[in-house]
Amino acid sequence: MMLAENVVELTIASQLEYIDLVTTLTDNITSMVGFDDETAYWINMAVRESVANAVEHGNKYDPQKSVDIRFTIGVDALRVSIRDYGDGFDPQTLPDPLDPNNLLNPAGRGILYMRTFMDTVEYTSHPEGGMVVTMSKRRTPRPSTRDLGEGDHNHDAVGN
Amino acid sequence: MQLEIKERALGEVVILDLIGKITIGEGSVQLRDAVSNLLDAGRNRIILNLGGVVYVDSSGIGELVSRYTTTKNAGGRLKLLNLPKKIKDLLMITKLLTVFEIYEEEEAAVNSFL
Numbered sequence: 001m002m003l004a005e006n007v008v009e010l011t012i013a014s015q016l017e018y019i020d021l022v023t024t025l026t027d028n029i030t031s032m033v034g035f036d037d038e039t040a041y042w043i044n045m046a047v048r049e050s051v052a053n054a055v056e057h058g059n060k061y062d063p064q065k066s067v068d069i070r071f072t073i074g075v076d077a078l079r080v081s082i083r084d085y086g087d088g089f090d091p092q093t094l095p096d097p098l099d100p101n102n103l104l105n106p107a108g109r110g111i112l113y114m115r116t117f118m119d120t121v122e123y124t125s126h127p128e129g130g131m132v133v134t135m136s137k138r139r140t141p142r143p144s145t146r147d148l149g150e151g152d153h154n155h156d157a158v159g160n
Numbered sequence: 161m162q163l164e165i166k167e168r169a170l171g172e173v174v175i176l177d178l179i180g181k182i183t184i185g186e187g188s189v190q191l192r193d194a195v196s197n198l199l200d201a202g203r204n205r206i207i208l209n210l211g212g213v214v215y216v217d218s219s220g221i222g223e224l225v226s227r228y229t230t231t232k233n234a235g236g237r238l239k240l241l242n243l244p245k246k247i248k249d250l251l252m253i254t255k256l257l258t259v260f261e262i263y264e265e266e267e268a269a270v271n272s273f274l
Contacts, residue, residue, distance in 0.1 A: 045217060104228075105222075110217075112253065113250070113254075
């Protein structure tokens with residue numbers, strides 16, 4: 001049976017040590033999907049930034065709170081959603097890192113990088129608490145759709 | 161270890177050869193400590209050689225900015241050498257390319273302190 005979308009999910013503790021696990025999985029998925037190396041590198045970084053924000057600013061390193069990552073491999077795009085269990089925030093209220101007065105701020109550039117490297121980045125409050133960041137990147141067309149309909153193989157990527 | 165830092169001195173100029181990743185957590189902290197130790201010792205002419213850096217995230221970029229500011233506030237200068245293209249891209253996106261003094265040749269970077 002051909003599936004329109006494949007989903008890969010991963011839940012990590014709120015520890016920075018797990019970010020590399022998420023980005024390794026990201027690299028496996030972007031390779032499988034067929035993104036070129038340059039695009040895959042920047043998707044990796046966008047995911048890293050988002051997960052780091054969830055651990056640091058969302059869950060505030062609370063060991064009782066997890067970060068849930070969901071990759072949805074669609075025909076046209078790869079979507080990645082990252083959920084934390086924090087108090088949430090309004091991204092519109094964050095300082096503009098490109099404002100000359102903010103250029104030398106030590107922090108505040110992560111979301112700008114995410115917006116630069118992904119096609120869409122959306123923030124929503126989860127009805128049961130926490131924030132969900134959903135990012136997408138359009139897939140470049142290629143003749144083969146071999147990766148579709150092989151959902152079980154997605155899980156292999158976790159152990160690579 | 162995320163980041164390996166090798167220290168070299170050329171006269172009063174100190175070159176830190178960075179190898180590895182400057183990312184949130186260990187890598188950023190290592191860089192912070194290395195520069196702080198130099199400033200504490202009164203050595204404030206610093207070149208960060210980024211030629212061996214394979215990955216930097218926003219935290220790492222923030223750390224470069226912080227070390228630049230801290231060194232400047234200590235009466236010194238912190239300059240960048242051998243920027244990989246992707247780090248240059250990240251600095252450009254955040255309008256930081258013109259903030260730093262950036263060199264492609266070590267000799268030119270060292271001589272810029274003279």
